[in-house]
Amino acid sequence: MSRTEKALAVVAFCLWSAMMVGVGYVARMLTAPVELRIERIYSSGGHALLDEAWGHVRNHFVGSVPSDTLRNYGAVRGALATLNDRYTTFVEPQPRALERDHIRGSFGGIGVNFARNERGEIVLSPMPDGPAAKAGVREGDILISIDGAPLPSPAALEDVARIRGEVGTPVTIEVLRGPQRERLKFTIVRQMIEVKSVEWRPITSTVRGAAATIGYVRIIHFTERTGEEVRRALAALAAADSQAYLIDLRDNGGGLLAAAVDVASEFLREGVVAIEQRRNHPDIVHRVITGRPKPAGDKPVAILVNSNTASAAEIVAGAIQDHKRGLLIGTKTFGKGSVQLVFDLSDGSAVRLTAARWLTPQRRELDGIGLTPDVEVSGSAEEQLDRAIAELGEAMRRAQ
C-alpha cells in the first residue's frame, strides 16, 4: 500500500469508528425512556446564566440579599410564571402544611377555630369537647403567643398554624380574656382533630298528602375523608327512610379527584365518572366504583350548584347530569376543567401543576364553560333549596 492509501485507510477507519460510536449512542437514546429524551431537549446551559446573574447580584447589590431559601423560591416562582397558567404555582412549606391538613381532613391540633376581629387580632372559638375547650379556653379569647413566641401583628393564618403539630405533643398558648384583657396561659396536648367535610339532615316533605323524607347532604370540600363521611350520612339517611336525596354542592370549590369519583359512585351503578386527558399520554378513564352497597340505590337525586361549584364538585355534578341520574338545580358552575397534581419537594414546599384536563362522561369540555343546570334558579339560597325539594317531590310522585 502506498502512504497515501495508508493515510486514507486510517482516516476512513477513524471516521467509521466515530460513526459507529454515534450510532451506538443514538441507539441507546432511542431506547431510553421518554423522560430522558425530553431532558436532552433542555440541554442548553441555562444554569451558567443563573449563576452568572446571581454572581452579579451578590457582588453589586447594595441591599441585603435574601436567604438561600428565598432566592430559590424566587427562581422557582419566576420559572413557573413563564407558563402563564394561574393554577400552576409554587407553595411554600407553611401554607403547604395547612393545605395538606385540609386535604387529609384531619390534623394534630387543639380544636379551636380562628377568626380575625376588626383590630386584626386572632379570636379563638373552641370546638365543644375539644382539647382547648377542656383546658379552659373560651369563646372570644384573643391569641397572643404560641409556645412563647408572640404572634406578629397582624397575624396571618400561616402564623397561627404553629398551633398545630404532632398528635400527643404539647403546645402552650397565651390569650387575653374579657374587657380587662386578663392574660392567661394554657398548655394543651394536641389531639387528632377531624374537619367535617359533610353535613347532613333529613328534610321532611309532602308527597300526595303523605310525609316523605328527603336525605339532604351538603359536601363542603372533597377531602380524603369525604367518601367515608358521605357513605355514613347516606346510610343514616336511608335508615331514616329517605325516598330521595339532595346533594348540595354550592360553594364547594373542589378538592380531591378521587373523593369526587368515590362520591359520584354512590349514585351511579356503572360507567364513567370523568375522563382525564393528559399530554403525551392516553386518556385516563375514571369509572364508577362497583361492588359495594349503595344506600341511595336508584332513588331520585338532585344536585344544588352555583357559580362557586368548581373542580371536583363539578366532576360529581357533571357525571350525575351526563348519566341523567338527577337534575342540576341552581346557577351555572365555575368551569374549572383542569386537574392539578401536587408534588412535595425536599424542603416541605410543593409545586402544584396543571397535569390534565378532565371531561364529563359525554366528553364535554368544562374549562371556562361550566355546567348549565337543568333547572336555573338564581334566587336566594333558600329559594334554590325550596325549588330542589319541589323538584324531588315531583320525582318521588312519578316514582311511586
Added chain:
Amino acid sequence: MERPDSIMSNPIKNIALGMLGMFIGALIFILGMTAGVVMSRPGGLLFAGASPFSPHPSNAAVSAAQSDAATEQQGLNYALINDVIRRLRTQWYGEMPSSAKLTDGAIKGLVNALGDEFTQYVEPRFAKMLNEDMTGAFEGIGATLKQTPSGAIQIVRTFPGMPADRGGVLPGDIIEAVNGVNVQGLNSTEVAAMVRGPRGTEVTLTLRRADRPRPFQVTLVRERIEIPLVSSRMVGDGSIGYISLLDFSQPASRQLEKHLREILEKQPKALILDLRDNPGGLLSQAREVGDIFLKKGVFIIERDYRGNKKVSSTTDRGIAQDIPMVVLVNGGSASAAEIVAGAMQDTGRATLIGERTFGKGSVQSPQTLSNGGQLRITIERWYTPNDRAIHGVGITPDYIVSNSPEDARDGKDPQLEAAIEFLTSGKTPPPTPFPTVAPTPLP
C-alpha cells in the same frame, strides 16, 4: 484514488481484513451503546450537564451535601428548581416553554426575591432594543412608566402636547399590551423598550382604565420628545418667583440658573421651586442645583454595595441662598428631585409643600449577561444630610396638600396656591389628618 486496484491484489487478505473490520465495528458499536447508557444515566456525565440549572456541570460527582454547603457562599442550590422543572417536563399539561425562557423567568424570580423594584432583569430581546436604539430615550410617546406592586405597568405621567397626552392617555392607565403583545410578566424597562422607537412610526397601546369596563386601544405616532426643561413666571401678586424643573438631565442646572437670574432681577420676596413629577436624572445635576440654593454643608450621603459611605457637600457659591422658599413635591418627584428636596428640608432652607415623594434614592448599574440579557442592579443608595433614607421611604413634605384629578381637569392647583399663600401671608395649610392607624392589637 491513484491506484484503485491495488487493494484487490490479495483477496484472502481482504477477507481477513474485512472480518477484522466487522469485529472491531461490533466492538465499537457496543462501546458506543455503553457510553450512551453511562452518559445519559441520572447522575451520569451528560445528565448533570444536560440539566439547565445544574450548578456544576463539569463536576458531576459533587455530592448533594457538599453542594448544599457550598451554595450559601457561592451560588444557588439548584436541587429545588431542578426538581420542579423535572416535574413540569413529565407532568405539565401545557406546552413547555424553551429552556431560555424558563431561565429568563428564573432570573426574574431570583431578582424579584430581592424586594427591590429597581433591580431588574431585562430579557435579551428587550436588552437588544435598548442597546440598538440609542435615540430611544428621546423618541417615543412622551410618557413615563412604573411597575405597580402587583406587577402591572402603569403610566405615571404624560408630557403636555406629546403623543401620549394628545392621544388621550392618562396618568394611572395600565398598559395591557403593546402592538398586541401582552406585557404580563414584563417589567417597566422592558415595556418602555417596546413603546419607544424611531419617530414617525406607530405604536398601539392596549390600556385599562379604572372607569372603563373593558380595555381599549390607542394608536400613537412616535415623536422626538422635546420639552422645555425649565419654565418660570411671577406668581401671587407678582412678588413671588416660580420656577419649575422638569428633570435633572444634563442642561438642568444651567437652564435653571438662567431663569433664576431673570427672576431675581425682578426682586421677588420669595421663590417657589416646583419639583412635582420630576423623575430625577443625573446626580451631578442635583448637586449643581443644590449649589444654587444651599449654603456650604452636607448635601447627600451615598452608601454603596461595599458598605462605603461617601458624604458630598455644597460649595457655597449659590446665587439664591437666603430668599424665602417653598419646594413643591408630589408622588412623581423621584431620585435626584428627592435629593434636592430632602437637602432643602434637612438644612431648613425651604419649606416643602405637596405630597410624599416617590422614594427612589438609588443608583442602578447595568450588567450585560452572556445571553445578551441585561441585569440592572441597585449598587448605591442615597440618604439626606440628616442621614434619612430616601429609598422606599420618600420625603414627607412639611405641609401635605393634595391635588385631585378634578383639580387638574379644572385647571386648579391647590398645592401652588398653598405655597403662594404660605409665602405671602405665612398662613400654613391646614394639617391633613394622617390615615388612622389601628391600635396595636398585641401588647
